[in-house]
Amino acid sequence: MTVPSIGLGTYRLKGQVLTDSVHNALDLGYRAFDTAQIYDNEADLGAALASGNVPRGELFLTTKVWISNFHHDDLLASLRESLHKLRTDHVDLALIHWPSPNNEVPIREYLGALAEAKAQGLTRAIGISNFTIDLARQAIDILGADAIATNQIEVHPYLQNRALIAYLREQGIHVTAFMSLAYGAVLNDPVIQAIAEKHQATTAQVALAWALQQGYAVIPSSTRRENLAGNLQAAALRLDDEDMAKIATLDRGERVANPEIAPAWD
Structure with missing residues (x-):
């Protein structure tokens, strides 16, 4: 299964703000939408998509299972609840949002439950998020690399995650980049x-194009129609080798998403 190259991230979006963002995105041509149980906006997203007049078959929905739902029966029940909120009988991609802190729930239990969710038709594909090299290796041992549609990880010019991405590529596992703009920090770099001025593009488009040209999917979030349109147009921007080399020098290991539950990073 191919993960769409550009989708709309919905982190921190709720209510009418989310509805307006989703309707603008649909109108502009977005068809992939990323949410999570912990975002507390699955119901809002489901309602927005239902009122958006785009057939379900044209949409690609991703949700992520939260750590409190990792025991086998809880995971399946929580995913069914997510489907109810999203007003659909399946998602296209279900991810483990974070690995279980301190292995409180064994990785084999929650990945096995996720695989069972796929077998039951609750999701078309499964994957992982915020998994390190060691955790990805364990996931591969349990599921097989072919069963893992993506590892959704933080990637942007200030955190290029080279070691992990090299390992994922060796295993044939796709990368979905989140926090592509580092909460806007890279926009002022x-x-x-300079690269944006050279190409008569926006800085957001440059950052997204940098990720897209490396084969990553991106899921930027925006509430402004002009930014939504600009982000979508990043796919048409081609950075040259000099541009890519300059951006490569910006890596400084600056991680934005680093909660207490995070694993020991590579």
Whole structure:
């Protein structure tokens, strides 16, 4: 299964703000939408999509299972509840949002339950998120690399995650990049700004194009129609080798998403 290259992330979006963002995104041509149980907006997203007049078959929905639902029966029940909120009988991709902190729930239990959810038709594909090299290796041992549609990880010019991505590529596992703009920090970077001026593009488009050209999927979030449109147009921007080399020098291991539940990073 192919993960769409560009989708709309919905982290921190709720209510009418989310509805307006989703309706604008649909109108502009977005068909992939990323949410999670912990975002507390699955019902809002489901309602927005239901009122958006785009057939379910044209949409690609991703949700992520939260750590409190990792025991076998809880995971399946929580995913069914997510489907109810999203007003659908399946999602296209279900991810483990974070690995279980301190292995409180054994990885074999929650990945096995996720595989069972796929077998039951609750999701078309399954994957992982925020998994390190060691955890990805364990996931491969349990599921097989072919069963893992993606590892959704933080990737942007300030955190290029090279070791992990190299391992995922060796295993044939796709990368979905989140926090592609590092909460907007990269938009003011002089190197990114110079490249944007060179191509008559926005700095957001440069950061997204950098990720897309490396084969990553991106799921930027925005509430403004012009930004939604601009992000979508990043796929048409081609950075040259000099541009890519300059952005490569920006890596400084600056991680934005690093909660207490995070694993020991590579």
